[in-house]
Amino acid sequence: MLGTVLLLLALAKTGCPSPASLVSRRAEALKKLLELFGMEDPPAPPAHFKRPPQYMVDLFNTVANADGVTKNPDVLKGNTVRSFLDKTHSEEMRFLFVLSSVAKNERILMAELHLFRLWQRVTDRPKRHHFCQVNVYQVLEKDKPDTSGGKKLLVARTVSLQTSGWEIFPITSAVRDWTEDESRNQGLLVTIQSPDENPLDPPPLQFASGGGHHESKKPMLVLFTDDGRRGALLPTAGFPDLKPQAPDLPAKMPVPKLGRSRSTRSLDRLQSCQRYPLSVDFEEIGWSGWIISPRGYNAFHCKGSCPFPLGENMRPTNHATVQSIINALKLSEGVSSPCCVPDKLNSINLLYFDDDENVVLKQYDDMVAGSCGCH
Incomplete structure (x- = not known):
């Protein structure tokens, strides 16, 4: 396609x-x-300049090269990572993430709450604690989150009061619950206790909120999903895996304007199956407003002849070798020579804004011809 x-x-x-x-x-x-790309319409670009979360940028750079081609295929869980910012914008440790952009066919693999831990508050009281316990609850009853039946404990963790930085809490069960029934999404509640589970007032630990702190420190939900898409499996039987791939050639090669003479056929034989550049520029097709990275990529394409006898540098399948022999010896009518096609396809990754201005990292299989061979 x-x-x-x-x-x-x-x-x-x-x-x-x-x-x-x-x-x-x-x-x-x-x-x-x-x-x-699994879309009906292109997402609308953000109304104002918006910087993507650094976590999502770093994840893209870990998974992909600058042109989006996957370099570490085992990093992602599934093929989609979505980030959501808190919608409460309050100073209280109540958080709400709207997940309406998650498609029904996406399987929830893992969900994480990312909170930025600020430096310990300076107080006149003696420092009796070096650690505290952080509890993350799923809110069951919006108006009664402090009652025993109004919340459900998701994770409890002891953290040091001597450092700052991101804390990541697994909340997969809550997110699966929300995606099954949106009405159950009443948000999250975070509380701080002493190591012996006594309340601390005021709490010595503070997380950045969605309202009064820099955008780079805002609370975030990161969701790892899989939408079930998988690339086609290419035949590998007979491929000499350790043989070098023929060098990439320029997109345009000068060809003398000759008739279909013996000289032309000889020239075609010299231009054996090779990989050529094929640029896809997202800015040129008008998508640079919502695609963050990459700005475009090289899909490559395969072109050239597969003349008899097929050498190992043409990476032929066993079937292609047999077909080449039948064609050369004219042992059967209507049998053409093998075709020059991709024998290895690589995936690319897109980092983009969706319709709700959430940042999504999505991996697409079979988007780049990694090498060419005769089939």
């Missing part, structure tokens, strides 16, 4: 019979590309 999309995009740049035809062709290409 990606090949069809890229072909349509390429055709949209070329001359066409009428402006209306060009607009229609471009719209069709962009619609197909959106379908490939």
Whole structure:
């Protein structure tokens, strides 16, 4: 499908019979590309400049190269990571995250509450404690969160009062509950106790809130999901894995304008199956407003002949070798020579704003031709 999309995009740049035809062709290409990314319409860019959470930027850089191609495939749990900022914007340790953008087909794998721990408050009281206990509750009754039946303990942790930085609390069970029934989402409550579970007033530990602190320290929910998409499995039988891939060639190679003569056929044989650049520029197609990274990527494409006899540098399958022999010896009518196609496909990662201005990291399989071979 990606090949069809890229072909349509390429055709949209070329001359066409009428402006209306060009607009229609471009719209069709962009619609197909959106379908490939699992979207019906492109998300609206944020109304104002918005900086993505540093955690999401760092995660993208860990998983992918600058052009979005996956470099560490085992880092992500699933193929989608969503971040949500707190909607309460209050100084109290009550948090609410709206999860309406999570698709029904997404399987919840893991959910984390990220809270930024500020430096210990300076008080005149003697420091009797070096640690405190942080409790994270799922609120069951919005108006009665302090009653025993109004909340459910998700995690309790002892933390040091001598440092600052991010604390991450697992809250997967609560988020699964919320995605099954949105009405159950009454938010989270965080309390601070002494190590012996006595209340501390005022609490010596403070987390940054959604209202009065810098955006880079705001409370955040990070959700790891899988939407069930998986790439096609390419045949690998007969591939010489340790053989070097033929070098990438320029996108355009000068070819003499000759007829289909013996000289031309000889030239085609010299241009054996190779990988060529194929640029996808998100700014050029008008998506730079909502895609954070990358600005574009090189999808590559495969082109060239698969002449008999197929050498190991052409990475032929066993079937392609047999087909090449049958074609060369004319042992059967209508059997063509093998085709030059991708024999390895790599995934890319997009970091983008969704319709609710949440930042999403999504991984898409089979988006880059990693190498080419004769099939």
